[in-house]
């Protein structure tokens with residue numbers, strides 16, 4: 323019996339709906355296997371728990387407690403009032419790229435062309451992803467030091483690269499050692515990722531350290547991704563970027579941004595500078611995926627670079643004071659704490675408590691309402707440590723130390 327269209331509407335199940343044949347083999351995974359195996363960030367899991375609790379002092383999130391300086395916000399408001407609500411050039415507004423290259427030369431030492439060697443990105447996060455996707459072929463190995471920022475390993479894997487962590491230790495102030503890099507390098511190694519000053523340890527590289535690593539990169543003909551997002555938050559005399567060492571400019575992409583030093587995390591804006599062929603390859607992906615970084619944020623970024631040095635320095639000084647208080651506090655409590663050279667993190671050792679870093683962080687949160695991040699979230703070598711961000715007001719830091727003391731006393735770890 324044939325079925326008319328009107329009948330079909332009223333009796334769809336019986337007469338019209340044929341079970342469609344599966345167009346894909348049932349065994350084919352819906353999610354790409356290399357994404358399915360990625361773990362979710364340990365930090366986010368922990369903060370889901372924190373968000374359900376009251377009166378928590380958070381030393382957890384790596385985000386400035388300062389609001390972006392008023393003049394930066396005003397520049398954005400003014401650009402909005404003038405109706406600048408459009409796409410910019412894919413590479414970023416040329417005025418901003420000029421400001422970046424001028425600033426970079428002044429502060430970090432390298433000279434780059436705003437026209438061809440600089441790209442404005444949606445955070446350093448996007449910049450690193452672009453670089454990994456632009457440079458890696460499946461199976462290429464990437465060396466990076468660990469403990470490290472939680473995104474490095476997934477960023478490499480999402481680009482079909484093979485992450486090769488090189489462990490760093492408190493013995494060497496968490497600075498990566500060339501002997502360890504030498505043990506890990508193979509003919510398949512293509513990239514070396516560096517992040518100093520470091521998240522989560524606060525470690526920093528001296529000029530001598532940079533020269534040794536540069537020599538290694540040149541010897542093995544590696545490309546280097548140098549994430550210098552915390553460089554403005556240094557508490558030792560800053561040295562120029564590793565990219566300025568002879569033989570390094572042509573093989574290095576430097577990433578920096580506004581999130582940390584200018585307290586502009588929500589603006590989602592950063593930049594990368596490097597040799598034209600590499601920036602151009604990153605730009606191809608950026609133009610098809612992002613088009614450009616947020617236009618309004620670009621106006622704020624120009625104001626940050628051109629006119630906000632005093633505000634940036636005031637924040638850095640405040641972090642330095644907090645660092646001194648928190649490092650002394652942990653050491654006085656018997657939790658040995660390395661003196662960070664930069665960023666806004668301390669990485670005290672909790673091995674003496676006999677707890678794993680997850681146990682320590684979970685119990686501290688539940689019992690004393692202080693949130694710290696288990697070191698294991700930053701890689702295996704972070705076990706035995708916790709990360710505490712001092713991007714938190716001084717009185718909160720002091721109160722957190724009081725609560726940690728109470729916690730240790732309660733567990734008979736301190737008298």
Ligand SMILES: Cc1ncc(COP(=O)(O)O)c(C=O)c1O
Pocket residue numbers: 384444445446447448471517520521549551579580581587591592
């Ligand atoms: C080492 C490091 N790189 C990059 C980022 C991401 O920065 P952005 O906000 O510019 O994406 C972070 C954020 O915590 C970080 O710690």
